[in-house]
Every structure is written in structure tokens, then in C-alpha cells.
Amino acid sequence: xxxxxxxxxxxAGCISALMLKAAYPQKNIKIIESKKxxxxxxxxxxxxxxxxxxxxxGITQYDLIKETGATFKLGxxxxxxxxxxxxxxxxxxxxxxxxxxxxxxxxxxxxxxxKKLLQSDLIWKNRFVARxxxxxxxxxxxxxxxxTHKLNEYLHRLCYERGITLIDDELxxxxxxxxxxxxxxxxxTAGYEYTSKFFIDCSGLKRFLISEKLKIEWKSxxxxxxxxxxxxxxxxxxxxxxxxxxAQARNAGWSWHIPVRGRTGNGYVFSDxxxxxxxxxxxxxxxxxxxxxxxxxxFNPGRLEKFWYKNCMAAGLSANFxxxxxxxxxxxxxxxxxxxxxxxxxxxHKTFNTRMNAVFDxxxxxxxxxxxxxxxxxxxxxxxxYNLKLTESLKNNLDIWKYRLPxxxxxxxxxxxxxxxxxxxxxxxxxxxxxNNIIKEYNSYxxxxxxxxxxxxxxxxxxxxxxxxxxxxxxDLILRQKV
Numbered sequence: 001x002x003x004x005x006x007x008x009x010x011x012a013g014c015i016s017a018l019m020l021k022a023a024y025p026q027k028n029i030k031i032i033e034s035k036k037x038x039x040x041x042x043x044x045x046x047x048x049x050x051x052x053x054x055x056x057x058g059i060t061q062y063d064l065i066k067e068t069g070a071t072f073k074l075g076x077x078x079x080x081x082x083x084x085x086x087x088x089x090x091x092x093x094x095x096x097x098x099x100x101x102x103x104x105x106x107x108x109x110x111x112x113x114x115k116k117l118l119q120s121d122l123i124w125k126n127r128f129v130a131r132x133x134x135x136x137x138x139x140x141x142x143x144x145x146x147x148t149h150k151l152n153e154y155l156h157r158l159c160y161e162r163g164i165t166l167i168d169d170e171l172x173x174x175x176x177x178x179x180x181x182x183x184x185x186x187x188x189t190a191g192y193e194y195t196s197k198f199f200i201d202c203s204g205l206k207r208f209l210i211s212e213k214l215k216i217e218w219k220s221x222x223x224x225x226x227x228x229x230x231x232x233x234x235x236x237x238x239x240x241x242x243x244x245x246x247a248q249a250r251n252a253g254w255s256w257h258i259p260v261r262g263r264t265g266n267g268y269v270f271s272d273x274x275x276x277x278x279x280x281x282x283x284x285x286x287x288x289x290x291x292x293x294x295x296x297x298x299f300n301p302g303r304l305e306k307f308w309y310k311n312c313m314a315a316g317l318s319a320n321f322x323x324x325x326x327x328x329x330x331x332x333x334x335x336x337x338x339x340x341x342x343x344x345x346x347x348x349h350k351t352f353n354t355r356m357n358a359v360f361d362x363x364x365x366x367x368x369x370x371x372x373x374x375x376x377x378x379x380x381x382x383x384x385x386y387n388l389k390l391t392e393s394l395k396n397n398l399d400i401w402k403y404r405l406p407x408x409x410x411x412x413x414x415x416x417x418x419x420x421x422x423x424x425x426x427x428x429x430x431x432x433x434x435x436n437n438i439i440k441e442y443n444s445y446x447x448x449x450x451x452x453x454x455x456x457x458x459x460x461x462x463x464x465x466x467x468x469x470x471x472x473x474x475x476d477l478i479l480r481q482k483v
Contacts, residue, residue, distance in 0.1 A: 001195045002028035007171060007186065007209055008202030009033025011148070012316025012333045014155035015053060016200050017164045019337045022057045030165040032186065032194060037204075044146050044258045044265045045073055045245050045327030047417060049334045051142035056338075059158065062136040065478050067154040069147030069261040071241045072140060072471060074123050076326065078429060080249040081373060086115040086429030087244065088326070088422065089123060093455040095421040100408040103445060104452045105424050109405075110442040115429055120463060126243045127468040139478070145245065147260045167194075174213040182311040183209065198344075201314040205297075205321070210304060210314040217305045221364055223389050225301040227253050227323045231280055232267035233294045241471040247325060251275060251283055252380040256324065261475070266291075269323050272298070274380040299323075307356040308349040313340055320360050325367055328417060335359060335415045358413040365394040365411065366418040369426050372398075401427070402434060404441050 003024070006017045009031050017031050054064060064070060075089030094104050108118055116124060128140040159166060173187040185195040186209070201209035210216050222228065238259045246257040253270035266288065270280045281293055303320035307313060316333040336356060343352040368390055376382040390398070397411055406420035406427075427433055442449075469477070 001197060002030050002165075003196065004029045004198050004200060005186065005194055005196035006031045006200040006202055007033075008204060008316075008318070009152075009156065009166070010202060010204060010316070011152060011155065011330060012204075012318070013200070013202035014152065014159055015330070015333050016202055016315050016337050017159055018057045018155065018162065019053065019334070019341065020200075021159075021162050021164055023341045028165075029163075030167060030194070030196070031159060032167045032169055032171060032188075034170040035168050036170065044148050044260060045076075045256075045324075045330075046144050046146065047327060047331035048142040049331035049417070050144060052338070053334045055137075057158070060136040061139045062478055062481060064144070064154075065139070065475065068144075068151040070144040070151075071259050071261060071475060072128065072243055073143040073145050073245060074141055074243045075119065075245075077242070077244040077246050078249075078370075079246060081247075081254075081370070081375070082115075082430050083374075084115045084429075084431075086425070087119050087123060088425045088429070089119045089244070090421045090425065091120065093452070093459050094118060096452070096455070097408050098445075098448055098452075101445070102405055102407070102421060102424060103442075103448050104456060105421070105428075106405055106438060106442040106445075107449065107452050107456065109424075109428055109433065109435060110439045112435065118425060118428065121460065122463055122468060123243050126240055126471045128243070128471070128474050129463060130467045130469045130474070136481075140474070145241075145258045145260050145265075147262065148265075171208060174209060176213070180310070181214075183214070197311065199312045201312055201318045202316050204317045205299065207304075207314065207318045209312050210309065210318060214309055214312060216309050216314075218300065218302055219305050220300050220302040221322070222301055224364060224368060224391055225322060226273070226383070226388070227269050227271050228300065229272045229277065229280070229296075229298050230267055230269045230323075231277060231284070231293045231296045232265065233284070233288075233291045234263045235266055235288055235291065236264065237262050238264055239472075241475070243471055245327065249375070249381075250280075251378045252280070254325065255284065269325070271380060274378075274383075303357070303360045306349075306353050307336065308340070308352050313349075313352075315340075319356070320363075322363060322367055325370060326363075326418075328363055331417055332359070332363065335417065339415045355414055359415050359417070361391065361393060362411065362413045362416040362418055365391055365397070366422060366426070368394055369423060370430075372427070372430050372432050374431060397423075403437050405433075405438055 006013045075087045079085045096104050131138045169188040171186045175184040185193045241259040248255045252274040255268045258265040268280050301322050307319050315336045371384050376385045406423045412419045
């Protein structure tokens with residue numbers, strides 16, 4: 001009997017197995033996957049939590065870039081969501097705090113700088129300050145765009161090298177103990193029976209173990225997140241890679257454009273209550289020509305009522321799903337397993353489930369904040385502007401933020417993905433803040449003005465006087481390992 005069986009060999013399954021192996025190197029871990037099923041492969045961006053994963057399991061950034069077709073990601077560029085386009089990027093010195101107050105952001109907003117100045121000028125030019133330390137972890141970002149299939153191949157190879165057993169088999173049934181309710185084994189089409197002490201469900205939207213067999217219900221959040229469909233396709237490789245994901249507002253949702261080496265990933269996330277798949281396809285063809293849909297799927301945004309039940313825990317798409325607006329899928333998987341590792345030794349599933357519910361609510365609130373728009377030029381955007389139902393937690397924070405900037409601690413939760421600095425980027429980008437109230441608040445700290453305005457000026461001076469590299473140039477140097 002092994003210690004952990006991970007059901008599903010997609011990105012979530014491999015991340016789960018590798019993190020568990022790093023935490024418990026003596027334990028026997030198996031991944032059971034069916035190569036017939038394949039991977040969804042529509043989301044190719046990561047969040048900064050990816051760097052934690054790499055450090056935790058011990059892989060270098062150079063190796064990652066070489067093996068996965070990766071390019072750098074510094075943020076998400078929101079086009080056509082507001083009268084000025086904006087970037088979601090949180091970096092120093094802009095996001096620094098003084099007694100939980102984001103004084104540097106306040107300085108920029110109080111001086112009514114254009115939205116593009118909330119970030120480094122280099123982001124918009126797709127340039128990076130060069131690093132020549134020779135350290136294979138010394139790269140200018142903690143986030144990436146991936147070729148999903150190359151990433152999956154790389155993670156599989158790491159699993160094999162680290163003693164994780166990989167089994168290609170199709171599971172059809174589960175044996176459950178009548179007395180305890182625990183899973184005893186999983187059974188394949190050929191009749192093979194695989195036993196384990198604990199099971200990780202990474203079977204994606206099928207949720208084979210946690211929902212189909214253990215009957216844990218799905219809690220829909222469709223009243224808060226109304227997009228429910230997506231199509232995706234690839235186009236040619238960019239001549240110069242963008243340093244960001246493009247999220248472009250469309251007639252009934254938004255589209256993504258992600259540069260990786262060899263191709264560009266594209267997709268449209270929409271509500272089929274406002275347009276059909278054919279209409280979504282036609283809208284994209286007007287921009288990209290006669291492209292064919294590579295993948296299509298429908299989804300019901302939400303989460304499990306319990307992420308961990310008995311001797312089974314769900315991770316990745318099996319545990320929760322939201323539209324990929326902030327590329328949270330990989331990052332949330334990392335946070336789920338990170339939290340699970342903390343509570344597994346004590347079997348504290350109650351605290352774990354409480355934490356995961358809060359993490360998901362944190363994620364939903366931030367996604368919703370992107371839809372606090374002023375545009376109402378299509379039926380979809382009119383519905384969003386006038387009738388979108390907000391969560392109570394987001395409404396409570398918005399009531400506070402009418403009078404001041406978000407502060408560190410306002411919306412932070414253990415293992416959460418988004419905090420006050422993230423909200424400042426989004427809400428300022430959407431013209432949501434009452435700038436006069438921010439000016440009043442900022443003027444309460446006159447003794448700090450020079451310090452933080454100087455920090456911003458010094459940051460710009462550093463960038464303007466440093467050696468910088470273009471995105472493709474930097475990646476090519478890493479591939480030759482001469483940086």
C-alpha cells in the first residue's frame with residue numbers, strides 16, 4: 001500500500017505529487033492518469049506563487065525556462081475595460097507600505113498620474129533590467145507564461161526522476177469502507193486495484209473521487225461570476241514577446257493573449273446567455289482572421305463544499321474553478337497543497353477546509369472587482385454594470401474604500417492570493433476611487449511625502465541608467481546560459 005495516490009496527471013496532479021514528495025521524501029507516491037483524457041491546457045499563465053513552488057521542490061528558473069517554452073510575465077494588461085488601459089502589476093517601490101498604508105501608491109494617485117505610471121516604464125516596453133550574476137535562479141520575474149504541454153512533460157519527467165510512480169490507467173470505480181467512509185482503493189477498467197492511505201483528486205472538472213464517488217457537493221458561484229464558456233486557439237509566435245498577459249474586454253466577456261516560445265495562446269471567455277459560441281468565434285475571427293477553435297468548454301464557477309473529506313483531498317480544477325482572468329489555477333493549486341502539507345500530519349481537515357473556503361472567497365472577490373466597470377455599450381456590459389450581484393465581503397470592503405485606499409490587512413487571508421495592493425491596481429484602473437478622498441488621506445502624512453516620492457524617482461533613475469534587455473533577447477541569453 002502506498003502513502004498517496006494522486007488521481008490525474010495534469011499540471012495540478014504533478015504539482016501535488018512533487019510538493020508532497022518534497023515534504024515527505026520517504027513516502028511512496030503514485031500518479032494514476034489516463035493518457036486518453038489529456039489536459040485542458042487553456043491557461044498558460046502563472047502567478048508569483050510559482051516561484052515558491054520552484055524553490056520548494058528545488059528546480060532552477062533557468063531549467064524551467066529551457067524546458068517549458070516559458071516567457072516572462074510581469075502582470076496583466078487590461079485593454080478596453082476602462083477609458084484608459086491599465087496594468088495589474090505589483091512591484092517595489094510602488095507597493096511599499098508604511099504602517100499598512102500604501103503611501104507610494106497614494107502618492108501616485110494623489111498626483112493623478114496616468115494609469116500606466118503605476119508600474120515601471122520598462123513593462124510597457126517589454127524590457128528588463130539585465131542580471132549577470134550567473135545564478136540560475138536570478139531572473140527578473142517570479143511569474144511566467146508556459147507552453148502547457150511542455151510544462152506537463154517537464155513536470156512528468158521531474159516526477160519520474162524523484163521516484164514518483166507514474167501509471168497510465170483508466171479508473172472506473174472506487175472501493176469505500178462501509179464503516180469509516182474512507183476510500184480503500186481505486187479500480188481500473190482492466191480490474192487492477194490500487195490501494196493507498198490517502199488520495200488526492202486531481203481529475204479536473206470530472207472530480208472523479210471527491211464528487212462522483214464521495215458525493216461532496218459543488219457550491220456554484222454563478223450568481224457572482226456570470227461567465228460560463230470559453231474557446232481557445234493558437235496563433236503565430238510574436239516577434240517580440242509581451243511581458244504581460246493581455247486581457248481584452250469583448251462584447252460578452254474578455255479574451256486572453258499569451259506569448260510563449262513557438263506560438264501565442266489565445267482564447268475568449270464569455271457568457272452564453274449573451275452570445276453563442278459561433279458568435280464568439282466570429283468576433284475573434286474579425287481580429288485574427290480565419291482561425292479555428294482548438295478547444296471549447298463550459299464551466300460552472302464555484303468550489304467544493306469540502307476540499308478535504310475523509311482520506312481524500314481535491315486540488316486544482318477538482319477543488320474549485322473560476323474564469324482564468326488572473327491566471328489563478330496553478331497558483332491556487334500550489335496554495336492548496338501548501339496548506340494541506342501544514343495540516344496533514346495532524347489530520348486537521350476542519351481547519352484546512354475553513355482556510356480553503358476563505359482562500360476561494362478571496363479569489364472570487366478579486367475577480368468580481370474587475371467588473372466594477374463604467375462601460376455599458378453591449379447587453380453583457382449593461383448587465384454587469386447595473387445588475388451584477390456582489391459578494392457581501394466585497395461590498396463591505398468597497399464601503400470602506402469609498403473613503404480611503406485599501407490597506408494591508410483589509411482583505412488578507414492565510415494562503416490567500418490577493419491583497420490590498422492588488423485591489424489598488426484594479427480599482428484605480430477602473431476609475432473607481434474617489435481621488436479627492438485619497439488626496440485628503442495622503443495629505444495627512446506630509447512628513448512621508450518626500451521619502452516616497454524620492455523612492456519612486458530613484459526607481460525610475462535606476463531603470464533609466466541600467467543595462468536593459470528586450471524580452472526575446474533575455475530569453476535567448478538564458479537559453480544559451482550566458483547571462
